[in-house]
Amino acid sequence: MQRLLRILIGPELYWVVLYLCVRWLATRNVPPTESGNTALEWAVWLTATVAVALSFAFMAVPGINRSTMLARLAFAAFIGVNACAITACEAIKYPELGRDSGLLGLWMMAALLGGVVWCVSVGVSLFILRAKSA
Numbered sequence: 001m002q003r004l005l006r007i008l009i010g011p012e013l014y015w016v017v018l019y020l021c022v023r024w025l026a027t028r029n030v031p032p033t034e035s036g037n038t039a040l041e042w043a044v045w046l047t048a049t050v051a052v053a054l055s056f057a058f059m060a061v062p063g064i065n066r067s068t069m070l071a072r073l074a075f076a077a078f079i080g081v082n083a084c085a086i087t088a089c090e091a092i093k094y095p096e097l098g099r100d101s102g103l104l105g106l107w108m109m110a111a112l113l114g115g116v117v118w119c120v121s122v123g124v125s126l127f128i129l130r131a132k133s134a
Contacts, residue, residue, distance in 0.1 A: 011055050011073050015080030018051055022084040026091030040088040041106070047084040048110040052077050052117045059125050066129065070122065081114035082107075 022043050029036030055073055059066065089103040 011058050011069075011076035014055055014058070015051075015076045015083075018047060018080060019083050019087065022047065022087050026087050029091045029093075032091075032093035032095075037092045037094065040092050044085050044088045044106060044110045045113075048081055048114040049117050051084075052081065052114050053121050055080075056121045056125055059129075070125075074118065077114060077118050082111055085110040 022040075025036075025039060025043055029040060055077055058064075058073065059069055061069075085107045089107050092100070092103055094100055
């Protein structure tokens with residue numbers, strides 16, 4: 001039972017909860033408002049940076065296979081950042097014609113930034129693990 005609980009409570013559940021929070025924020029932006037659009041833009045940037053970095057807290061759980069956890073973190077972060085960014089970008093609507101076309105760029109930049117933050121976090125995590133074991 002403990003093993004199943006350890007599998008269920010992991011980075012995947014973390015990203016599902018974050019996705020539901022972004023989804024809730026997106027549903028509150030109907031009809032679209034300037035403050036709602038701004039909040040959704042911030043949500044995209046925060047999920048691509050802070051949320052990815054915070055997901056590495058799962059590396060501190062004792063008794064886990066570190067390489068398996070890194071794979072789970074990579075998969076969950078990739079899917080999670082993209083799902084959150086796409087959900088937020090779909091809910092952002094600007095009153096000016098043509099301004100919505102930049103939202104594809106927001107999604108692409110969020111995905112790239114999430115990948116960069118993930119790579120840096122992996123490097124820091126591996127350095128810490130190497131220093132602890134030495």
